[in-house]
Amino acid sequence: MVAELPRASKTATRESAAALKARAARIAKTLKRLYPGARISLDFKTAWQCLAATILSAQCTDERVNRVTPELFRQYPDARAMANADPNHVQELIVTTGFFRQKTRALIDAARSIVERHGGEVPVEMEDLVKLKGVGRKTANVIRGHVFGKPGFVVDTHVRRLTYRLGFTKSEEPDEIESEMGEILPPAEWTEFSMALILHGRQVCFARKPKCDECELRPDCPQIGVVEAQKTKVKPGRSSRI
Ligand code: SF4
Known part of the structure; x- marks a missing residue:
């Protein structure tokens, strides 16, 4: 458990593009430490x-x-x-x-x-x-x-939820989220960052009851929509956007 982590401001004034990129870089660094070499856990050879x-x-x-x-x-x-x-x-x-x-x-x-x-x-x-x-x-x-080692930002249900909570996008559309994240992160980060977000969504940032008190991204996370998510009933197997 990670204690006494500072909270990111939820009422911060509009973030500049440079500040957003810098925050994303810090989050990428933390995710790399938490989920080194994050990859999809499906088995395949070709x-x-x-x-x-x-x-x-x-x-x-x-x-x-x-x-x-x-x-x-x-x-x-x-x-x-x-x-x-x-x-x-x-x-x-x-x-x-x-x-x-x-x-x-x-x-x-x-x-x-x-x-x-x-x-x-x-x-x-x-x-x-x-x-x-x-x-x-x-x-x-x-x-x-x-397979091909080409940059690819994967947007699944966890990535939709986390990119919203982290204040990277307001969109719910996977294509838009992919495009917006492509502006914020360098291509070399796309695959591993999105894979790490999926793991973080599975292990910490749950749809209904995210473990914000234990989350190492908290210093850089505005936790957008988290309070509302905690009041919302989410059916098993479904993910809440908020
Ligand atoms: S668990 Fe909380 S602090 Fe961590 S990424 Fe999710 S919303 Fe942000």
Whole structure:
């Protein structure tokens, strides 16, 4: 437990762009110390497996996905294999990840797009990735950051909540949040910073009862919307914006 941390002002006058960047840099430094080398905890060896595991991770824990993917990847090791898969068989393999019909459709559709447009290889460029069926910017950024070593700011439910509480954005739209964070942080920080925010959201900055008293980001966090969040009922599995 971290005691006696100073509180950031919640009533501070409007923060200049330079002050915002400096605060973000301090937060990045703290996050690096708390979550060194933060990465997604999905297991994969190839770009296709990263893409497939990320599709399966929607509304599901990474641990559960990691229990399913070894057999899935053994039977469908690449996009060509998945493009020709029997949907009923894929559904059986991934049923425990939830939303298995939609996820099966997304896996097969993405695989077919990759085979038809990219010769079976997952493309590197964002504009190509987001044109694949079932692939949005979140999945594309995970792949770019973790497979191709390209900067990618991943916005999931935790990142939406934390970037708001930390005063980096007022937007609820993932694309806008990604764009705004891209102005605040250097590209080299995007992947690790967003991954660390996800871990911090899971371990400390909970949707309803964030552990602000123990949080090492508190000196730099205006805690926007936290009081309201503590009064709000959040259904299990859902995240509050405030
Ligand atoms: S736990 Fe509290 S202090 Fe820490 S990041 Fe979340 S809102 Fe800010």
